[in-house]
Amino acid sequence: MRNMRKGNRARQGCIVLVALFLVAACGSETERQTSQPTEVLDPAQTSQPAVSDDGGERDDGGVGAADFAADPPNLNHSLPTDYPEHWLMVHDAAFFHMREGRYYIVDPQAETVGGQVRAMLSGDFIALHQQSPVRKEHYIIESFFSRGGRGGERTDVVSIYDTASLELQGEVIIPPKRFSGMPPPFGSALVNNDRLLVVYNFTPSQTLTVVDLETRTFVAEHGIAGCALAIPTGAAGVTSICSDGAFLTTNFSEGGAKASSMRTDAVIGSDDPLFEKAGVIDGIGYFPTFGGDILPVDLSGEIAAPGERWAAVTEAERASGWRPGGWGLVAADRLGRLYLLMHPEGREGSHKDGGSEVWVFDPQKKQRIARIPLATWGISIGLSNAQKPLLVVTNAALGLDAYDGETGELIKTLALQAQTPFLVSGVR
Amino acid sequence: MSWWIRPVGGLDGLAERTARGLARRSSRRSWLRAFGAALVGGAAMPLLPVARAQSDGGMTAGVPESGDAESCDYWRYCAIDGFLCSCCGGSPNSCPPGTEMSPITWIGTCQNPVDGKSYIVSYNDCCGRTTCGQCLCQRNEGDRPMYRPSVNNDINWCLGTQSTVYHCSTARIVGLGLE
Numbered sequence: 177m178r179n180m181r182k183g184n185r186a187r188q189g190c191i192v193l194v195a196l197f198l199v200a201a202c203g204s205e206t207e208r209q210t211s212q213p214t215e216v217l218d219p220a221q222t223s224q225p226a227v228s229d230d231g232g233e234r235d236d237g238g239v240g241a242a243d244f245a246a247d248p249p250n251l252n253h254s255l256p257t258d259y260p261e262h263w264l265m266v267h268d269a270a271f272f273h274m275r276e277g278r279y280y281i282v283d284p285q286a287e288t289v290g291g292q293v294r295a296m297l298s299g300d301f302i303a304l305h306q307q308s309p310v311r312k313e314h315y316i317i318e319s320f321f322s323r324g325g326r327g328g329e330r331t332d333v334v335s336i337y338d339t340a341s342l343e344l345q346g347e348v349i350i351p352p353k354r355f356s357g358m359p360p361p362f363g364s365a366l367v368n369n370d371r372l373l374v375v376y377n378f379t380p381s382q383t384l385t386v387v388d389l390e391t392r393t394f395v396a397e398h399g400i401a402g403c404a405l406a407i408p409t410g411a412a413g414v415t416s417i418c419s420d421g422a423f424l425t426t427n428f429s430e431g432g433a434k435a436s437s438m439r440t441d442a443v444i445g446s447d448d449p450l451f452e453k454a455g456v457i458d459g460i461g462y463f464p465t466f467g468g469d470i471l472p473v474d475l476s477g478e479i480a481a482p483g484e485r486w487a488a489v490t491e492a493e494r495a496s497g498w499r500p501g502g503w504g505l506v507a508a509d510r511l512g513r514l515y516l517l518m519h520p521e522g523r524e525g526s527h528k529d530g531g532s533e534v535w536v537f538d539p540q541k542k543q544r545i546a547r548i549p550l551a552t553w554g555i556s557i558g559l560s561n562a563q564k565p566l567l568v569v570t571n572a573a574l575g576l577d578a579y580d581g582e583t584g585e586l587i588k589t590l591a592l593q594a595q596t597p598f599l600v601s602g603v604r
Numbered sequence: 605m606s607w608w609i610r611p612v613g614g615l616d617g618l619a620e621r622t623a624r625g626l627a628r629r630s631s632r633r634s635w636l637r638a639f640g641a642a643l644v645g646g647a648a649m650p651l652l653p654v655a656r657a658q659s660d661g662g663m664t665a666g667v668p669e670s671g672d673a674e675s676c677d678y679w680r681y682c683a684i685d686g687f688l689c690s691c692c693g694g695s696p697n698s699c700p701p702g703t704e705m706s707p708i709t710w711i712g713t714c715q716n717p718v719d720g721k722s723y724i725v726s727y728n729d730c731c732g733r734t735t736c737g738q739c740l741c742q743r744n745e746g747d748r749p750m751y752r753p754s755v756n757n758d759i760n761w762c763l764g765t766q767s768t769v770y771h772c773s774t775a776r777i778v779g780l781g782l783e
Contacts, residue, residue, distance in 0.1 A: 272737045274770070301769075302760075319768075325734030327767025356760035356768060360750060380708060380753060380763055404751040417751040452749040525682075525745035 255281065255295055257312055257340045259603040262562040263294065266576065268594035269302050269359055275325065277303050279316070281603070282592060284566055284578050289591040295342050298335075302356065304363045307604045308370040311389060312339045317354055317364055317375055334373060334387055350385045350394050353377035359598055361453050361504065362405040368412040372432050376406045376416075384414065386432035395432035400424055405452055407461065407475060415473075415480040417452055421445060423473065423480040438479040443471070451500065451527070455508030455515065455539075462514050462539050464488065464500040466527045470514075472539065486542040488516060488535065497522040502530040504556035504599050509565035509581055514539045517557050517569075530555035534567065534584075548584035552577060558600030568600045576600065664697060664777045668718035676741035678775075680725050683712025683746050685757035686773035689730055691739035697776045699730035705774065706731055709761045710754055712746050713781045722781030728774050731762035736772040 259281070266280040277299040286292045299305065303318035314337040322328035334348040355363050355378040365374045375385040377397070384406055386396040403416035403424045412435070413427035421444035427435040444450045450471055454461035459476030460483075468489035474481035489498050499522030500506065507515045519531035531554055536546035548567070554577075556570035565581035568590075576590040576597060663669060671678040673690040680696055681688070693700030709728045716723055748755045762768045 271740075272735060274735050321767070321769060325769060327732055327769045330768055356762075356770075357750075358758040360758070378753070378759065378763075404753070417749070419752050449748050449752075452751055525743060525747065527747070528742070528744050 252341070253295075254340050255342065258309070259339070261602070262560050262564075262566060263603040264558065264560055264566075264568060265305065265307070265601050265603055266592065266594060266597050267299070267303075267305065267359060267599040269299075269596050269598050271596035271598075273595070274301050275321075277301065277318075279303075279305055279314075280592060280594065282590070284560070284568065284590060287588075287591065289593070292590055292592045297337060297342065302359055304354070304359060304375070306364055306366050306373060307339070308366055308389070309604045310370040313337060313345065313389075314339060314342075315364075315366075315373055315389075317350075317373075319352070319354065319356065334375075336389075336392065346392050348387050348392050348394055350375060350387060351377065351397060353379050353381075353383065353397075354385065358503065360405060361599065362407045365406040365408040365414045367408055367414060368428060368430060371430070372412065372428055374406045374414050374428075376404065378404070382416075384416075384426060386428060388432050396434070398426060398434045398437075400426060407454070407480075409475045409480055410478050413478060415475060417444070417450070418442075423482065425479045427478055436478065440480060440482060443482045451505065453504065453506050455506045457508045457512050457514065457539060460539070462506070462508070464506050464516055466499065468494055468499050470537075470539070470542075488537065488544070496520060499526065500531070501527050502555050502557070503528060504558055504570070505531075507557050507559045507567075507601075509559045510561050510563065511565065512540070513537065513545070513565075513581075515557055515559065515567065515581075517554055530572065534569070534579075536584075546584060548579060550577070550579075551586045556598055556600065559602055561602030561604065565602075570597050570600060667723065667777055668716065670716075670718045674739060676739070676743065679714055679717050680723075680775035680777070681741055682714035682743055683710075683725065683755075683757060684727050684773055684775055685742045685744065685747070686727075686729065686740070686770070687736040688739035688741050689736070689772040689774045692730075692736035692772040694730060694772065694774065697774055699728075699774065700733070700736070700772065702733060703730040703771050704732045704765045704767065705729075706761045707764045710757055710759065711778075712755070712757075714745070723777045724779035724781055726774075726776045726778045727757065727761070728776055729761040730771045730774060731765040731769055732767035733769065733771040735770060738772075 264282040264284055266282050268278050270277040279297045279299050280293055281295045282292050283294050297316055299316050299318050301319040303316050306315040316335040318333055320331045330352040332350045332352045332354050336345040338345050355376045363376050371390050373387040373389055377383040377385055382400050384398045384400055388395045400416045403418040405416050406414040409415040409425050413425050415423050415425045418424050421442035423440045426437050429435045448465045448467040450463050450465050454463040461473045461475050463471045469485045470488050471485050472483040498518055498520050500516050501519045502517040505517040514537040516535045517531040518533050518535050519529055532550055534548040535544055538545050550569055552571040554569040554571055558568045560566040567579040567581040569577045571577050578587045580587055673696045690696055699705045706729045709726055712725045713722050714725050747757050750756050750758055753759055760770045762770050
């Protein structure tokens with residue numbers, strides 16, 4: 177097809193030239209079409225010389241030197257190996273088209289959508305994601321179906337990408353059991369200095385898949401009956417939350433075998449459930465409850481150690497129904513502050529409604545230090561890992577509002593439009 | 605499955621796209637006014653005298669009915685989270701043609717506005733076709749976190765089926781709750 181188009185252009189050019197010169201030019205052009213791929217411009221209608229694909233001047237009988245360089249083929253951008261600290265990962269689960277999920281790598285400081293979207297990774301069927309600054313890799317835990325929308329054989333895969341080139345480095349096929357549903361922030365974990373990737377499975381049997389990222393192999397599946405999720409804990413463990421209100425910590429050997437499994441007493445009551453999400457600061461996970469308390473859980477050791485609950489709301493606020501709510505409803509910044517998405521007039525069933533304000537806490541002092549009224553109702557929050565943290569709110573219209581994390585000032589609504597950006601986090 | 609998307613009910617894909625720009629300039633209150641959306645659990649919509657979508661099925665013998673089964677406010681949907689099968693070729697208690705109902709699922713307890721009784725509702729997902737994408741509904745009365753899966757609606761319950769691809773959610777009455 178390409179050669180046919182070139183031939184047409186060449187013929188048109190030939191028509192307007194002096195006959196003798198035309199014959200000579202057409203003859204030589206025909207020969208070139210069969211011997212080398214070239215981009216041919218019409219010397220009769222433009223003053224541009226013909227050039228070859230590499231931008232060099234083509235010898236076509238006396239045409240002048242090129243004054244531009246043609247675009248080279250196969251030119252790809254790369255990202256920096258270490259991302260700027262203000263960049264974000266935005267998970268668009270593509271709720272209405274679940275096989276088309278994606279992760280945007282976003283520069284929120286840019287003004288245009290082209291400036292904000294630095295790159296994208298696919299994430300099929302509500303994927304999970306981890307990024308390792310140690311290994312300089314992204315891991316997408318995703319599912320593929322041999323017969324597309326109607327299913328067929330399901331293959332679960334850990335897709336491994338280089339953080340700079342975003343080229344696929346390899347993939348590890350894991351048991352087709354990974355948790356499927358709304359993307360939980362603790363659905364997977366990197367442990368053991370990012371050597372092991374742990375994935376939560378639900379079939380509804382509850383287990384953990386362990387992948388050795390050094391060898392890029394699936395190495396083990398460990399049972400965690402009655403418990404859910406994989407919250408990174410200590411040097412080489414994950415903690416799961418159990419239906420009876422206890423925490424279960426599973427520790428791994430260097431290669432991914434189960435080294436120990438330890439369970440706490442039941443500390444979560446049914447009267448005020450604990451969200452399965454937390455802001456983690458210095459190894460302490462701060463888990464909000466439906467009613468507005470915070471349960472700190474020390475995740476720095478070999479077993480999770482729940483601390484003492486404290487109230488994130490005053491009695492007056494509790495009486496007026498102020499509660500945490502949303503999907504990604506809690507986050508922490510690198511300055512050690514805890515952010516909670518809050519709504520008034522809470523009631524049974526409002527725990528995923530989102531909120532009109534973000535409350536900021538000093539968790540060490542157990543004190544609220546700021547209230548950030550949102551310009552638009554929020555359903556999820558995330559923070560950049562920058563020294564000046566950016567608070568990003570997925571709003572009720574599924575736009576992304578960026579606030580100054582320190583002043584609470586609305587900076588902008590990102591130009592990026594995602595279908596269902598459920599989770600936003602800072603790059604690592 | 606249970607797919608959560610918004611703080612207010614009645615927002616489908618079209619409304620979502622239409623609303624995007626408006627909501628950026630609007631408060632939650634005007635957001636609600638603009639779309640006449642019912643507050644989740646807030647009973648803001650009047651109950652219709654007839655269960656509209658049940659004309660071709662969906663009735664449960666012996667259970668008095670009221671409401672619109674294509675509306676997120678329909679009483680059986682008090683803990684649902686997903687695309688309503690009533691809008692996808694099925695009904696509150698049946699899957700659309702060609703799909704397969706999941707044998708396991710999560711359970712809610714909803715109060716019937718007609719007889720005032722609480723019924724146990726099983727939210728079986730229908731599986732084996734790509735996402736329905738119609739009548740997204742999210743209500744969370746009695747929903748609990750993922751570590752209590754039998755009462756959690758964030759899970760894709762297309763488990764034990766030939767295909768684990770989620771299509772839509774039903775709301776089957778399976779028992780009477782304790783008074």
